Amino acid sequence: MFYEWLAGYADQFQVFNLFNYLTFRTGGALMTSMLIAFILGPRMITMLRSKQGKGQPIRLDGPEGHIIKKAGTPTMGGLLILLSVSLSTLLWGDLRNPFLWTVFLVTLGYGLIGFYDDYLKVSRQNPKGFSGKLKLVLEFGIAAAAVYVLTTVFPQTPENFETGLAIPFLKNFTVNLGMFFIPFGCLVIVGASNAVNLTDGLDGLAIVPVMIACMSFLLIAYFVGNFVFSNYLGVPFIPGSSEVCVFLGAIVGAGLGFLWFNAPPAMVFMGDTGSLALGGALGTTAVAIKHEIVLAIIGGLFVLEAVSVIVQVTSFKLTGKRVFRMAPIHHHYEKKGWAEPTIVIRFWIIAIILALIGLSTLKLR
Numbered sequence: 001m002f003y004e005w006l007a008g009y010a011d012q013f014q015v016f017n018l019f020n021y022l023t024f025r026t027g028g029a030l031m032t033s034m035l036i037a038f039i040l041g042p043r044m045i046t047m048l049r050s051k052q053g054k055g056q057p058i059r060l061d062g063p064e065g066h067i068i069k070k071a072g073t074p075t076m077g078g079l080l081i082l083l084s085v086s087l088s089t090l091l092w093g094d095l096r097n098p099f100l101w102t103v104f105l106v107t108l109g110y111g112l113i114g115f116y117d118d119y120l121k122v123s124r125q126n127p128k129g130f131s132g133k134l135k136l137v138l139e140f141g142i143a144a145a146a147v148y149v150l151t152t153v154f155p156q157t158p159e160n161f162e163t164g165l166a167i168p169f170l171k172n173f174t175v176n177l178g179m180f181f182i183p184f185g186c187l188v189i190v191g192a193s194n195a196v197n198l199t200d201g202l203d204g205l206a207i208v209p210v211m212i213a214c215m216s217f218l219l220i221a222y223f224v225g226n227f228v229f230s231n232y233l234g235v236p237f238i239p240g241s242s243e244v245c246v247f248l249g250a251i252v253g254a255g256l257g258f259l260w261f262n263a264p265p266a267m268v269f270m271g272d273t274g275s276l277a278l279g280g281a282l283g284t285t286a287v288a289i290k291h292e293i294v295l296a297i298i299g300g301l302f303v304l305e306a307v308s309v310i311v312q313v314t315s316f317k318l319t320g321k322r323v324f325r326m327a328p329i330h331h332h333y334e335k336k337g338w339a340e341p342t343i344v345i346r347f348w349i350i351a352i353i354l355a356l357i358g359l360s361t362l363k364l365r
Contacts, residue, residue, distance in 0.1 A: 001091050025092045026245045030253035033088035037080055037257020045268045048074035052122045076118045078274020082111045084254035089247050097243040098153045102146050103284045109142040110193055110280035114272030139190045147185035150288050166290040168361035171234030188292045189283035195302035196279030198309055198328045203266040205344050209301050209351035210278045211255040216298045216355045217285050218248040224289045233362050236290045244285055264341055298358035301351045
């Protein structure tokens, strides 16, 4: 909005030329969303607490301390994140950019799915929301629409680039997946969304790795959308894709504001409203800037959480035995006696290390 209104007056008022700089608008989006989250946070938490009564229902088969410590804590805190990100993105983003709108709308769509799921959990006081199969159908439907759009907005790129899979550590090298790219892209988006959702089980555990991943992809998106940097680094050049930096900056700012209230002991949980939306944002960004494989590295913590559930379920169905004391894996360490802050901070450290490894793929080619 600011870009459309003010950048055009740069010739008359030099100060408005700042709005032509992506870095300035990204910083503005970050600060705006953070301030919105700080200001609206207390009121929203009070509202959620009054509406939800007993708060988020806690799994009875979970760690013993959860039932006592976390009972009564309101959920749907993801609404605070989505509201902050939405307002900030609309203010600072280039609203004519298809990449920005695609990532933004997928995030909102997944947020609505998560909100309905959270609503059912709270209203029924049951940790199970609506049908998992129906949820996946909706998620894949939104993802398919997004991937279809993203494969039709590259008018200045080489032939078959739209359906190409970029390989890390190799300069300007892609594997053309053809018609299989849409289902592949859907798996990336849906997988990322649900992996973040599985990670969201301890106070502050999910939001910080999400911010770390967003900051990493913010840098990657900036390089990919800049011809000079992309040519120097040997990564695919995708005109216009760097506009998602504004959106990612807004998520980082909203995440900082949310963390203020989600830090142990949490005053509010993001719920599926936030976790599904944020994971969907990361997955869609990765598809948009052709760094799907790098997402598996930078978001390796989310992959680990998801794999631990898959391994646990598969092992139990095939052998009747569990590999972990409880899945996802952060609960395994709780069962082993690790303190919650210890698990959270160590997982943050892992997320930082994986982000650095993922970013190194930009140069090691």
